[in-house]
Amino acid sequence: MINPLSSPxxxxxDFRFLWLSSAFNSIGFIGEQVxxxxxxLEITDSSFMVGVSxxxxxxxxxxxxxxxxxLADRVNRRNLLLLVSVVMGFLSLSLTFIIYxxxxxxxxxxxxxxxAGCVRAVGQPARQSFAYDIVGTANLVNAISNLSLxxxxxxxxxxxLAGLLVGKFGADAGYLVLSLSYFTSVFTLLFIRSPESPDLSEQESFWQNIAGVGKEIKHNNSLLVILLLSGMVEILGFSHQALLxxxxxxxxGLGAEGLGVMNAMRSAGGILAVIILSSLGDVKRKGLLYLFVLYAFGISLFLLAYAQSFLLAVFAIVVISGLGAISDILSQSLIQLVVPNELRGRAMGTWIxxxxxxxxxHMEIGAVAALTGVGLALTVHGGLLLFLAASTMIFFPRIRSL
Structure with a gap:
């Protein structure tokens, strides 16, 4: 039996505490999405407005x-993560009182x-780079896999929790629990004692830092292609979330509880995929595996497009989410591997x-679904994702050799 807790x-x-912090942080982030x-949807009755939100x-x-x-390359990463979790907690608490x-x-x-999206965007590069600080290069893929887990x-x-609380007690109760999860994340981060990695860019100004990663993108073709793929996968693959x-x-014909279960199955699919990937250790030919995952991602969207039963929809969501989780882990790992050490934080910033x-x-698929229906919107995205993977395989052989 695969036991992720025995992984390197x-x-x-310190990684164990970072993992706990990430888990509690995710309770808030994913619960908020529900x-x-x-x-x-209840207020506007519009799939487009759900996509906008x-x-x-x-x-x-x-x-x-x-x-x-x-910023992640210039400040103490643990302290930045602490600040992010505190602010997220207070934003959720504010929504609790506003709705109540x-x-x-x-x-x-x-x-x-x-x-809340602004705050989370500030903290995300620090979390991934902090994992590298703790475990080093050899265990990078394993660490990112386990963080994703x-x-x-x-x-x-x-x-x-969010689906149950909204269905039984209202959205204010849901936001209250989410705020508590963020504050628990703060508590776990306080136990991390890893020294901060050397500031390799301390002699550069903030804007010189940003210009440095711009130059790297310009001259590093592999980094550019991985970033373009990541962006297009986000647009074509992960946008299905807006239709849930x-x-x-x-x-x-389900209620808020049903939506909560569907989102939970998204996480469950990711867990299964991450456990499998983590158990493989240091995967060779990460680029080739990444492209095959994108093929499967596109095909799985067809399954969700025409699911008319709850069980089939759940199965499709589990598969889609598992493939999405693996694509995220591999793209992040590839980026970390193709840039110099001093640009790791900024390179993760480009992934963000x-x-x-x-x-x-999100907005495009919501609009298409409003005009033509959920099935056609998902079918178009799945087909385009297949085309993207095939084109990259043919025209950018360097990626499949990484």
Missing amino acids: SFTYR IVGWVI LALRMVPFLFLGIIAGS FGFIEVWIILLLTFL GMRVGGIGGSL PVISRDVL FAVGLGPIG
Whole structure:
């Protein structure tokens, strides 16, 4: 039996606390997705507005990603993660009181959702780079896999809790629990005692830091292609999340609890995939595996497109989410491997920037679904993802050799 807790990265005490922090943080982040999607759908009855609300959670990654990566290379990463979790906790607590006292308005929810996205975008590069600081190069893929595992474990709890609380007690109760999860994340981070890695860019100004990663992208063709792939996968593959509230309510006839279960299955699929990938150790030919995963990702979207039963929809979501988890881990690992050590934080910032392109897909798929239906919207995205993987395999052989 595969036991992820016996994997190399878990032999590091500080990584175990970072893992716990990531899990509690993810309870808040994934739970928020359930609550926001359901509340906006109930208020507006629009799949497009659901797409907009989820897009606002991700659009800060687009314009803050590279800046956040530079920040991660210049400050104490643990302290940055502490600050991010504290602010996220207070934002969730603010929504608790706003909804409880009856001030629920679409614009208020969208604004605070956007601010939460900004805060999370600032912290994401630091989390991945901090894992590298703790475990080193040899255990990098294993560490990132296990961090992803922790986030998905938290995602299951967050999804189920959010769906249950919204269905039984209301959105204010859901946000209250999410705020507690963020504050618990703060508590676990306090136990990390790893020394900060040397500041290799301390003689450069902040803007010189950013210019440095721009030069690296310009001259590092592998980095550029991986970033473009990451952005397009976010637009075409992960955008299916914007349709889950619509699939739950309008296709399957379920309530908020059903949406919570569907989101929990997203996390469960990710967990299964991450455990398998983590057990493989240092995967050879990561680039080739990445492209095969993108092929399968595209095909799996067809399955969800025409799922008319809850069980089939859940199965499709598990498969899609597992493939999405592996694609994230491999793209992050490839980026860390193709850049110099002093650019790791900023390189992860460029990945966050690429992920920030996701809102394009969220809004586009929501609009297409509103006009033509969920099935056609998902079919188009699946077909385009297949074309992307095939084109990369043919025209960029360097990627499949990494």
